[in-house]
Amino acid sequence: MxxxxxxxxxxxxxxxxxxxxxxxxxxxxxxxxxxxxxxxLFDKQRNIATVSGLSEGVAMTVESLREIFTQIVPRAVDLDSGEILSDFDFENYDERSASRDPELSMKLSRSQDIASIKRREHVSLIYEVLGDAGDIQAVILPIRGYGLWSTLHGFLALEGDGKTILGITFFEHGETAGLGGEVDNPKWKSLWKGKSAYDDQGNIAISVIKGAAAPGANAIDGISGATLTARGVDNMIKFWLGELGFAKYIEKNFRS
Ligand SMILES: Cc1cc2nc3c(=O)[nH]c(=O)nc-3n(C[C@H](O)[C@H](O)[C@H](O)COP(=O)(O)O)c2cc1C
Structure with missing residues (x-):
């Protein structure tokens, strides 16, 4: 029993x-x-390699990434001046913590905060793709901004002219798969290649619009059923290409 x-x-x-x-x-x-x-870290590096265009047709392994990264040089940019900081301690710098630290970031006013990120770090880590002669072939800029459900983190890559878009990629977001998650769709991402981030006067020229862009227009189609995420991407692009983002760095290093 x-x-x-x-x-x-x-x-x-x-x-x-x-x-x-x-x-x-x-x-x-x-x-x-x-x-x-x-x-x-592997995923972030994979995204940087992809958006740089250097990994096209290359199987992504730790070894191939290491090889690709011999051409990619991280730089620390002072966003307030646009200057590249020399002797920067990359090892001990975390952008995400910096963006929350009052000493290492600035609080954005309502009108400044179009990407809904609340604070912007003073120093941003970018990646330059160098040619054999040390010339800048591309520059990869970190971007982030709020969509509908989440802050999207990604990279925007520009060609060596500092204005032609090479690509865009997101390595972290919480948007809905099939809706806002379509920012990861290779077909949508391919719309960005060859578009101009800036016009010849240095004004921001690119937009994500609602609906389909006219053929030849310097605009990106919206995402059907995900207008709010697409608007978030438009806002973050405008923020990071703007004066509080990388405009000064671009001006100093590519236009003067
Ligand atoms: C469960 C659920 C998840 C959604 N996820 C997203 C999303 O990730 N991004 C987005 O912009 N809209 C999302 N939407 C739709 C928005 O509420 C809104 O209807 C849409 O952004 C409007 O886009 P449209 O004008 O292209 O239809 C979602 C809706 C539901 C019901």
Whole structure:
């Protein structure tokens, strides 16, 4: 005959089990944290390589990425002056923490904050693709801004003229798959290639519009059923190409 379980015994068993499970989850989280960081870095580098155009037709492995990154040089840009900072401590700089730190970032006023990011870091890490002669063949700019459900993080790549768009990519967002998530659709991303970020006077020339852009127009089709995410992308592009973003860096390094 099966013994009757006392409520005390059930409670103790449940308690021990819950402690064991939470210990297991905590240990797994700690043990996997490093692997997750490595994966995040790999994914970010993969996006940089893709948007630079250097990985076309190349299988993306740790080795091929390492090879591609011999041509890609990170730079620290002072966004307030547009100057590239020399002797910058890349190892100990995290843009995301900087953008939350009052000493390392500026609070944006309502009218400034068109990308809905609240604060903008003083120093941004960009990536220059260098040719054999040390010439800048492309520049990869980090961009972020709010869509409908989330802040989208990505890169916008410009050619060596500092205005022709090479590509756009997002490495992190929480928009709905099939709707706002269509920002990841290669077909939509391909619309950006060859468009002009700036006109000849240095004014921002690119827009994401609602609906389809006219043939030959310097505009990107909106995303059907995801007007709000598309508007978010338009806002973030305008912010990061603008005076509070990379306009001064572009002016100093590509137009003068
Ligand atoms: C469950 C759900 C998820 C949605 N996700 C998105 C989204 O990720 N991005 C977006 O812009 N709109 C999303 N929408 C639609 C918006 O609410 C809104 O209708 C849409 O942006 C309008 O775009 P349209 O004018 O092209 O139809 C979602 C709607 C629902 C019901």
């Amino acid at each position: 099966a013994g009757k379980e006392s409520p005390r015994r059930i409670l103790v068993t449940a308690f021990v089990l819950s402690i064991a499970c939470s210990l297991f989850v905590s240990i797994a989280a700690v043990a996997l944290a490093e692997a997750q960081d490595v994966n995040k």
